[in-house]
Amino acid sequence: MSNVNEILAANEDYAAEFGDKGALSHDPARRFAIVTCMDCRLDPAKFAGLLEGDAHVIRNAGGRVTADVIRSLLISYEMLGTNEWFIIQHTHCGMQGFTNEEARARFAADAAKQGIDAVEAHYIDFMPISGTIEENLVRDVSHLRHHPLVPAAITIHGYVYDVHTGRLIVSEEAERIGAGK
Amino acid sequence: MSNVNEILAANEDYAAEFGDKGALSHDPARRFAIVTCMDCRLDPAKFAGLLEGDAHVIRNAGGRVTADVIRSLLISYEMLGTNEWFIIQHTHCGMQGFTNEEARARFAADAAKQGIDAVEAHYIDFMPISGTIEENLVRDVSHLRHHPLVPAAITIHGYVYDVHTGRLIVSEEAERIGAGK
Numbered sequence: 177m178s179n180v181n182e183i184l185a186a187n188e189d190y191a192a193e194f195g196d197k198g199a200l201s202h203d204p205a206r207r208f209a210i211v212t213c214m215d216c217r218l219d220p221a222k223f224a225g226l227l228e229g230d231a232h233v234i235r236n237a238g239g240r241v242t243a244d245v246i247r248s249l250l251i252s253y254e255m256l257g258t259n260e261w262f263i264i265q266h267t268h269c270g271m272q273g274f275t276n277e278e279a280r281a282r283f284a285a286d287a288a289k290q291g292i293d294a295v296e297a298h299y300i301d302f303m304p305i306s307g308t309i310e311e312n313l314v315r316d317v318s319h320l321r322h323h324p325l326v327p328a329a330i331t332i333h334g335y336v337y338d339v340h341t342g343r344l345i346v347s348e349e350a351e352r353i354g355a356g357k
Numbered sequence: 358m359s360n361v362n363e364i365l366a367a368n369e370d371y372a373a374e375f376g377d378k379g380a381l382s383h384d385p386a387r388r389f390a391i392v393t394c395m396d397c398r399l400d401p402a403k404f405a406g407l408l409e410g411d412a413h414v415i416r417n418a419g420g421r422v423t424a425d426v427i428r429s430l431l432i433s434y435e436m437l438g439t440n441e442w443f444i445i446q447h448t449h450c451g452m453q454g455f456t457n458e459e460a461r462a463r464f465a466a467d468a469a470k471q472g473i474d475a476v477e478a479h480y481i482d483f484m485p486i487s488g489t490i491e492e493n494l495v496r497d498v499s500h501l502r503h504h505p506l507v508p509a510a511i512t513i514h515g516y517v518y519d520v521h522t523g524r525l526i527v528s529e530e531a532e533r534i535g536a537g538k
Contacts, residue, residue, distance in 0.1 A: 179441055179516065186406020187525045194523035196400070202451050202520075204397040208360050214413040214429055216385040217378070219398050222409075225367020232395040235416045237429035244425035247481055248395055248418035254463055256451060260360055270383050270437055282435055283506060289516050290508035300428055305487060325464060325478060327471035333361065339383075342375035344368045 198207070200229035208232075208260040209252045213269060217339050224344070232258060237258050238271040239264060241316040250325055259330055263320070264344065265313045265352075266337040271305040275339035279304070309336055310347050315348040331356035379411035389441040390433045391412075394420035394450060398520050401445070405525070413439060419452040421484050422497040431506055440511055444501070444535075445525065446494045447518040448495060452486040460485070490517055491528050498531040512537035 177185075209232035210220050220226065220233050232252045234245055241263065252258045274282075280297040287294035305312045317334045320326060334350020337343070358366070372441075391401050399481060401407065401414050413425055413433045422444065444479035459480040468475035485498045486493045498515045515531020518524070 179387060182387075183405045183443070184525065187404055187523070190404050190406070191523040197523065198521040200398045200520075202396060202398065202449065206360060206363075209395070214390070214433065215383060216412055216414075217381045217383065217409050219402050219407075219409050221402060223368055223371050224364045225371070226400075228398050228400050228403075231397055233397075233416055234395045234418075235414055236425050237415075237432045242425045242428075243481075244417050244423045247423075247483060250464075250478075250481070251418045251451070251460070251483060252395065254460070254467060255455065262364070268383065270432070274436065279432075279435070283431075286435060286508075290510065292508055293505060297431075300424075300431070300506075302428060302432060323477075324474060325481075327467075327473055329471065331501075339381075340379040342368070342372040342378065344365065344479045 197228050203257050204229070204231045207228045207258050208262065209234060209249060209258045210262045210264060211235070211239055211241065211245055211249070212264040212337070213266055213308065215266060215269065218266060218337060223337060223342060234255070238269060238303055238305055239266070241320045242303065246320065246323055247294050249320070254332060260322070260333070261330060262333045262335060263313060263317050263350070264335045265316070266335050266339055267309060268339050269305060270357060271303065272309070274304050276302055276304060310349070313347050314350050314353060317354045321354055328357040361443060375446070378409050384438050385412045386489070388410045388439050389443065390415060390430060390439045391443045391445060392416070392420055392422065392426055392430070393445040393518070394418065394447055396447060396450065399447060401520060404518060419450060419484055419486055420447070422501045423484065427501065427504055429446070434511060441514070442501070442511060443514045443516060444494060444498050445516045445518050446490050446533070447520055448490060449484060449520050450490060452484065453490070455485050457483055457485060491530070494528050495531045495534060498535045502535055509538040
């Protein structure tokens with residue numbers, strides 16, 4: 177069966193058991209947001225215990241605090257009422273395995289096969305992660321904490337998810353930097 | 358109980374039942390990626406039938422095809438082997454309810470109370486959605502289809518998720534534009 181058919185069959189089952197979820201508010205009931213990686217091994221609703229209606233979930237390559245994540249978090253707070261944000265990066269992240277130059281070389285090598293020009297890859301920062309995940313997490317939490325539109329009333333948390341155990345591990349340094357007032 | 362304690366208690370239960378998921382590959386087994394909105398009502402693993410290890414999930418405010426989403430999708434394809442991407446926006450999206458100017462006015466009004474300066478909000482495009490969700494979806498799929506680093510071998514799909522029924526509704530125009538070769 178194709179991906180499309182499998183997804184639509186699963187969706188049919190989900191809709192058949194939808195119950196009263198159509199009445200949920202678009203304001204997160206538990207007033208928090210989670211930022212994490214797109215990694216296929218991570219299911220934040222499962223590993224953090226979220227039901228539909230509970231919380232915002234924002235995901236990108238690396239669970240990085242990019243401008244787009246900040247845009248999303250600011251809307252989450254100002255328009256939809258969250259006041260607590262969890263930045264959750266993870267062990268053995270694919271973003272630790274390469275540099276921007278290596279990524280650009282891969283696009284260049286692939287481009288010939290695909291019949292496309294890979295020059296655009298030189299204009300993209302793929303945001304690979306250097307150093308340890310906790311070092312990167314602390315930097316990202318600090319970057320967010322110091323954004324001029326993030327008020328002190330927001331608490332920012334920093335956790336590392338262990339892909340080998342399913343466990344969330346707190347980063348004390350990220351917590352210290354991310355604490356609100 | 359605080360959000361932190363509730364999340365950690367749920368995570369304890371998840372880790373206790375983790376089974377053999379620690380052996381999963383970081384390459385998505387089903388070789389596709391889903392882009393969707395951060396909205397609290399959406400659980401893409403549930404509405405599309407994903408298990409841990411299956412697929413990348415990328416989420417931001419609106420499920421918009423931003424530069425950060427394109428960065429993530431390019432890594433998903435070039436580094437981690439996906440070749441089919443689903444852009445899934447949804448009915449009654451909070452991003453349809455305001456303009457950039459209205460968002461900036463809200464930050465300005467809030468800033469005085471928070472003791473911060475809201476000038477930075479004038480330098481952020483919050484990417485509110487104008488027109489219908491399907492018009493926006495078609496634009497976003499077209500934007501992605503025409504990106505110079507997206508090869509024809511990638512199939513791009515466009516769906517709208519109905520928050521009142523839990524159902525995925527295909528956009529024929531987005532599918533036509535997004536089709537690969």
